[in-house]
Amino acid sequence: MKDGRHLLERRKKLAGMWLAAPVLLGTFLFFLLPFAICIRYSFTFGVGGAYFAGLENYKDVFSSRAFQLAAANTLRFLAVGVASNLALSFSLALAIKKGLTGSRFFRCLLLLPLVLPIASVVMVIQVFFAEAGILNNWLSSLGIPIAQWLDGPNAFYVLLGLYLWKSFGYSVILLLSGLNVIPEEFYQTAAMEGAGSLQKFVSITLPMMIPHLFLAAVMGVVNAFKSYREAFLLGGKHPHDSIYMIQHFLNNNFENLNYQRLSVAAIMLLLVLLILLCGLYVFQNRYREE
Amino acid sequence: MKKKSTLILAGLLCVCFLAACQPSSLSSGKKAAEGGKDQQQMVIAISEQQEEFYRKAVSKYSKLHPEIEVKIEIVPYIDNTPTEKTEKNKKAVQDMQMQIMAGKGPDVFLLDESNEALPDMIKSSCNGVFLDLNTVMDGLKDLPLNQTVLKAGEIDGKQYFLPLGYMLTGIAVTDDMLGDWKPASDQPAQFLEEAANQTGVEKFPSEFLLRDYIPGLFGTPVLDYEEKSITFSKELQNLTELLTERQEFSSEEVPELPNVALMGHYAVNSFETFVQNSLTSGIDVTFLPFPNGEGGINAQVNMFAAVRANSACASQAGEFLAFLLSDEMQGSTGWENLNIKRIPTALPVNDNAFVPAYQRRFDSGEEYQKAAAEKAEELFQLTQQITTARFCQYENSLVFDTIFMTSENSSVEKKLDDLKNELRFYFDE
Numbered sequence: 001m002k003d004g005r006h007l008l009e010r011r012k013k014l015a016g017m018w019l020a021a022p023v024l025l026g027t028f029l030f031f032l033l034p035f036a037i038c039i040r041y042s043f044t045f046g047v048g049g050a051y052f053a054g055l056e057n058y059k060d061v062f063s064s065r066a067f068q069l070a071a072a073n074t075l076r077f078l079a080v081g082v083a084s085n086l087a088l089s090f091s092l093a094l095a096i097k098k099g100l101t102g103s104r105f106f107r108c109l110l111l112l113p114l115v116l117p118i119a120s121v122v123m124v125i126q127v128f129f130a131e132a133g134i135l136n137n138w139l140s141s142l143g144i145p146i147a148q149w150l151d152g153p154n155a156f157y158v159l160l161g162l163y164l165w166k167s168f169g170y171s172v173i174l175l176l177s178g179l180n181v182i183p184e185e186f187y188q189t190a191a192m193e194g195a196g197s198l199q200k201f202v203s204i205t206l207p208m209m210i211p212h213l214f215l216a217a218v219m220g221v222v223n224a225f226k227s228y229r230e231a232f233l234l235g236g237k238h239p240h241d242s243i244y245m246i247q248h249f250l251n252n253n254f255e256n257l258n259y260q261r262l263s264v265a266a267i268m269l270l271l272v273l274l275i276l277l278c279g280l281y282v283f284q285n286r287y288r289e290e
Numbered sequence: 291m292k293k294k295s296t297l298i299l300a301g302l303l304c305v306c307f308l309a310a311c312q313p314s315s316l317s318s319g320k321k322a323a324e325g326g327k328d329q330q331q332m333v334i335a336i337s338e339q340q341e342e343f344y345r346k347a348v349s350k351y352s353k354l355h356p357e358i359e360v361k362i363e364i365v366p367y368i369d370n371t372p373t374e375k376t377e378k379n380k381k382a383v384q385d386m387q388m389q390i391m392a393g394k395g396p397d398v399f400l401l402d403e404s405n406e407a408l409p410d411m412i413k414s415s416c417n418g419v420f421l422d423l424n425t426v427m428d429g430l431k432d433l434p435l436n437q438t439v440l441k442a443g444e445i446d447g448k449q450y451f452l453p454l455g456y457m458l459t460g461i462a463v464t465d466d467m468l469g470d471w472k473p474a475s476d477q478p479a480q481f482l483e484e485a486a487n488q489t490g491v492e493k494f495p496s497e498f499l500l501r502d503y504i505p506g507l508f509g510t511p512v513l514d515y516e517e518k519s520i521t522f523s524k525e526l527q528n529l530t531e532l533l534t535e536r537q538e539f540s541s542e543e544v545p546e547l548p549n550v551a552l553m554g555h556y557a558v559n560s561f562e563t564f565v566q567n568s569l570t571s572g573i574d575v576t577f578l579p580f581p582n583g584e585g586g587i588n589a590q591v592n593m594f595a596a597v598r599a600n601s602a603c604a605s606q607a608g609e610f611l612a613f614l615l616s617d618e619m620q621g622s623t624g625w626e627n628l629n630i631k632r633i634p635t636a637l638p639v640n641d642n643a644f645v646p647a648y649q650r651r652f653d654s655g656e657e658y659q660k661a662a663a664e665k666a667e668e669l670f671q672l673t674q675q676i677t678t679a680r681f682c683q684y685e686n687s688l689v690f691d692t693i694f695m696t697s698e699n700s701s702v703e704k705k706l707d708d709l710k711n712e713l714r715f716y717f718d719e
Contacts, residue, residue, distance in 0.1 A: 046418030048393015050600040066718035252719040
């Protein structure tokens, strides 16, 4: 009997492995193997990685002004964007949960940014924020000096706004689903014990929402990287310094056939993302245990 | 069991990683054993517009060196018209670029100014794409080559690409227009205006030709790889503004000369055409080259060769390039037997070949042979006055696209500032 169960389990495992094999093979061929080649390129120089260069490429990239700017902008965008996205979407999710007027209408509206084609949205943004655009016309009619929205430091905030507009709705839906899962009895019991709103929020809502907040943060990070598409459409290959992201650096090095620099930057990006996501994961686990 | 399978998978991964870490296979060096022959294969990429001449040259070389099998790949000319052919050509060029960066692709590149495969040759050289030709060609500096032009292919003391031909820009005038006048300006914009005043014209009919070569007129590069700086000089800006202001002329309304002319170029307005006409008409024409802003003349390299850095046929490639630099191939004597319709138009970098090449180009009949020889000698002396030589294709295209291929109404200064801003990370990317 025991042997029979053991055999059945082995068969199930084997069947699972066979079913997963195509995906694993694809992952290996199209991700892991190219990444291994990428690591090799980062330590070599010349076509096809002909000459071993040690850490020269890393020194070259780290001392490059373009990389430093791109890395700083990307980290800044991630920190400000993801944090703002989480804060705003969590606030709205809480408000909708509490029965905000028109919340049904909001739920439909929230998903609208996801279905609109991004090129059309960017075109509207360009018309709105151009130097001779709608916003500057309004400002000048009010006697306020006009600003460089897309070709100046404000480009960062325009891009941030665009990112929040696009990702906000999805995060709200995600967090709302998490809030709906929290049993009402917890709040009722806490109320009977004399807990106030803030105490209920800190002791019940936040801990129960940690996994959902983690997921929303991860999706926020993914969407933040996708904002390169908007940055490229708004500013081209070399936009204003404030929105020159790591993807611009990668893309331009790819076009210039500088695979060595591209490889180093890609590896650095992976390491930073791994540290970030592992850090969030560890924080989530620890908070949940507590 | 779990640990075992994990270990096995990890082992497989390491093996694959190490396999991926092999030096890129030098595929072009593979020995094709056909019928017992031991042949090495060398792949040569040729610009489409030079195809006829180089195919014949390769065929001649192959007869002299049967131990090498030469395969030709054409780098297509991309004219940016929205057609299927253009898209196909762009894809072909992209594929070639990927192959090159993966360490495969052609061993030798024979390109001209229409080159789209590696448009920024100097940057590609700095990225280790090309071989230092001094390692496969002995005594380049001892050959009878125009050493100033040869230096155009030198970066950080290494000869990364070999100029095979070059061109000069100038103004063609007849002797009676010239009189005793000698140009005094050392800047191209002032020279253009001075020449127009001297010859009594408001503008030259073919001034638009200069738009494609603005940075190339100057001896100082716009993109300085040593200083890692980008400079659009005031003089360059002045010349660009001057050319922008001037309108094109219809050639039906004005005489052929005086006019802007290119020497060593296949353009309709090549100086060689004017000379051919002058030999039969008896009216001598003189070429006044544009000054380079440094008291001399700048040559623009428009035909060149390079060898891929990790090519397995490097030494054979060196021999082939030496063959292309020979008196025979650079001059006319080698061309006679090639039976080609369109002979190369670039000025030969081999000084010994210049006069024979130009005698052949000025071939207007037996009675004009002496005049043709004298003219060729006169032009050869002009080339000895070249003080700077540069590879300017990339800079020329940047300025041309920014100033003349945009619908923006802003000033030349603003456009150049925007271009400089666009290039601010050029040395970092």
